[in-house]
Amino acid sequence: MNFKIKLGLIALIGAMAFTACKKKETPEETFTLANPITAQASLQDLKNFLSDNLENAKQSFTINEDAGATITGAQGTTITFNANSFVTQSGVAVTGNVTIELIEIFSKKDMILMNAATMGRQWDNTLKPLTSGGEMRVTAKQGGQYLKLAPGMNYQSTMPATTIDPNMGLFYGEGGVTPDTLVWNAADSNQFFGQTGGYTFWSDSMNWVNCDFFNSYPGPQTIVQATPTSGFTNNNMLLFLSVDGINTICNLYGFSGGNFTTAPNYTLPVGMSVHFIAIAMIAGNPHVSIVPATIVNNHIEVLPSLTQMTPAQLATALSNLP
DSSP: OOHHHHHHHHHHHHHHHHHHHHHHHHHHHOOOOOOHHHHHBOHHHHHHHHHHHHHHTOEEEEEETTTOEEEEOTTSOEEEEOTTOEEOTTSOBOOSEEEEEEEEEOSHHHHHHTTOOOEEEOTTSOEEEEEEEEEEEEEEEETTEEOEEOTTOOEEEEEEOSSOOTTOEEEEEOSOSSOSSOOEEEOOOTTEEEETTEEEEEEOOSSEEEEEEEOOOOSOEEOEEEEOSTTOOTTTOEEEEEETTTTEEEEOOEEETTEEEOTTTOOEETTOEEEEEEEEEETTEEEEEEEEEEOOTTEEEEOOOOEEOOHHHHHHHHHTOO
16 A cells, blocks of 8 residues: 555544544533532521521529529510529539529511521421410529429519410420420410410420410411522521511421422411511521512412521511511
């Protein structure tokens, strides 16, 4: 074969091999960047933010265990402890000074910022919205250790209220001192009284206490769903629902088919006015969407993109919920 022809064939084969190699590499070099917003959204960071709000709301009081005392919170809650009220977790009587820590929650803003929504557990273990007349968490410590009430002991408390609702009763919070998702259980309300200026009751719970009643809605009911903006799920965002005109904050616990949902726990009445509140924590900053809506049958709310806010801006926005 002619030498020049051989060289041409060799060059052609080399070029074909080089081209084949380049085509093979192309798919390996093609990739899609993750959404930088949703990739940074952290549910744990959001829960830490809400827990920090709870911690910052603590009020501390020192009482003499041997004499008893009455404390008054910044928002007007009073609690009276008898002398010799406390024992250690193992049941040993304590003496001397005891530290009482109190958290008061009356507004929708604080219910959301401290993850203390008004969801009550029913007899069949499903959850249903409550209307709250005020929430509090009260604990006692000595030497850094939590105390409990001595057998047979309780305390008297009055939570302030401008309007007294005869339906109100006593509820205790489920879970530990710092809740992830707080749920309320009906307690004995025989010693619960609404009177001028507030609700007075006797309690044996050194944890979460709530003045509440289960909401009863007339008319047709419907499951409510909400579709978050692209990339957000219950793994990186929390969704609350505020009922306009009453002190009710609901959690949307369920997540199915890309939607947050009230199913299977509860339904809401058609025609009810509400606000959806979506919150995510992205790169250490709250991102929020607050959407007014009127519930329709088989309601599906499509949520808009979240807007970055400072904690102060978020607090202001939540304070404006009707």
